[in-house]
Amino acid sequence: MSTNITPQDLEKVVPQAEDFLPLLGTDYVELYVGNAKQAAYYYQTAWGFQPIAYAGLETGRKDSVSYVLEQDKIRLVLTSPLQPDGDINKHINSHGDGVKVVALWVDDATKSYKETIKRGAKSYMEPTVEEDQHGKVVFSGIHTYGETVHVFVERKNYHGAFLPGYMAWNKPYETKPTGLKYIDHMVGNVGWNEMNKWCEFYAKVMGFAQLVSFDDKDISTEYTALMSKVMSNGNGRIKFPINEPAEGRKKSQIEEYIDFYNGAGVQHIAVATDNIIETVSELQNRGVEFLTVPSTYYDTVLDRVGEIDEDLEPLRDLGILIDRDDEGYLLQIFTKPVLDRPTMFFEIIQRKGAQSFGKGNFKALFEAIEREQEQRGTL
Known part of the structure; x- marks a missing residue:
């Protein structure tokens, strides 16, 4: 570096x-x-x-x-x-x-x-x-x-x-990199009604600005909801989305995180790649587990996001999600929790111009998380 x-x-x-x-x-x-x-x-x-x-x-x-x-x-x-x-x-x-x-x-x-x-x-x-x-x-x-x-x-x-x-630390053995490049953003989960407090902290104490805001209308399913705001420094190298729970019929993933983590903390680390198909294929081959969405997601996704450079079939096979904003599109996928407690996980993201965070995928993603919560008995 x-x-x-x-x-x-x-x-x-x-x-x-x-x-x-x-x-x-x-x-x-x-x-x-x-x-x-x-x-x-x-x-x-x-x-x-x-x-x-x-x-x-x-x-x-x-x-x-x-x-x-x-x-x-x-x-x-x-x-x-x-x-x-x-x-x-x-x-x-x-x-x-x-x-x-x-x-x-x-x-x-x-x-x-x-x-x-x-x-x-x-x-x-x-x-x-x-x-x-x-x-x-x-x-x-x-x-x-x-x-x-x-x-x-x-x-x-x-x-x-x-x-x-x-x-x-001299390498005890060689492992091949999987194509991860840098940290794109890191997401913090905070308690009820604390999102604005911490967004103000990053604005006032560190000079960040709010890039985007999502409310419970943007991020909700039949059962759960959350709110999120994305804070960024001036050169855009540091981006911190901050999530808080919102009222829903059942316990949201943010509440589950806070219960098991025993407070606020880093929920996920989003890491960038230049070739998400190669990276995710290699990670899956090595045993990393990812959330999956129903295959019907891919029946209409191109109607929503338009033309993309990649062939849809490998994206469907791997469960990679697609979204578009005014500047381009992005490809993203989320691991299951990588720890014993259902707390921290990773996101793999490839940006093809898009500077957003996958708003069009929130519903499919959160329903996938809810299926995992149901298996854990925490929904």
């Missing part, structure tokens, strides 16, 4: 974003998990991530262990505790495996901290410098919804494998 980009290199594509906090991209996503070694094996084997760095007893860290994996511009950190007490254990006891840190790559972590704190952010980590023989990194951090935090990472003066305190 190149560290030579500056905020001036990135075009502003969301003009209404105040953008006093220039973000260069997502630096990494850290999950607290019960068994980091086995989770790392899963993301390597099933998803095609490559091992790049490690921290643990061998590097002098006594209380926890972390494995770092990378695929193109996506970096995952999987962290487990080595002691019976402490914050990581509490997080896992409360939430199960889940995202703790959404780290944001910045040019100036001290400025990022000061700008957000003076606008009302709650401090997670004051600016801190860590260094080793490969250079130095400046960190700072703030709290967001639930127990999720944003850590600002300034790494322009660092040239090691990942961060100070980590050693290069």
Whole structure:
């Protein structure tokens, strides 16, 4: 991942974003998990991530262990505790495996901290410098919804494998990447009537702007509903949809998430590919399970979205959904939850010009989720 980009290199594509906090991209996503070694094996084997760095007893860290994996511009950190007490254990006891840190790559972590704190952010980590023989990194951090935090990472003066305190992790074996490119967006689920509060947080504290809004008329089925707003920074590299439950006849997927996660948190990570048919075929071959929609979805989908470059048959075979907006179309599919609790999942997305989020697929998607909820007995 190149560290030579500056905020001036990135075009502003969301003009209404105040953008006093220039973000260069997502630096990494850290999950607290019960068994980091086995989770790392899963993301390597099933998803095609490559091992790049490690921290643990061998590097002098006594209380926890972390494995770092990378695929193109996506970096995952999987962290487990080595002691019976402490914050990581509490997080896992409360939430199960889940995202703790959404780290944001910045040019100036001290400025990022000061700008957000003076606008009302709650401090997670004051600016801190860590260094080793490969250079130095400046960190700072703030709290967001639930127990999720944003850590600002300034790494322009660092040239090691990942961060100070980590050693290069020599590949125990090779796995072929699956074509994943970067994080397109990350969705947060929050409690009843909390969506606007957190959208205002991203607008006021971080200078984001609202791209789009969906209400319960847009996202509802016979049984369940939810509300969603999408917040973006100025260059569009960071997009955070925020979901809250809405009144319905039965328990929505957002309520189910909040019940099992025990609060607000990251619901799904949308990862981009340039060839969704190849990527999803490979992921399915490796055992990743996806939600399916009835085959009748494909009988009329082209009437709704118009002509597309892809042949419809492989999309039908794989269960990939299609939607169109004023700028083009997109292809998307959603995994089943990748954890024991019905909480976090992944979306695979290929954009062919479209900048939207698949509004035309919401009903089919949510009915698919409801079928899974019914099997779990949580609908």
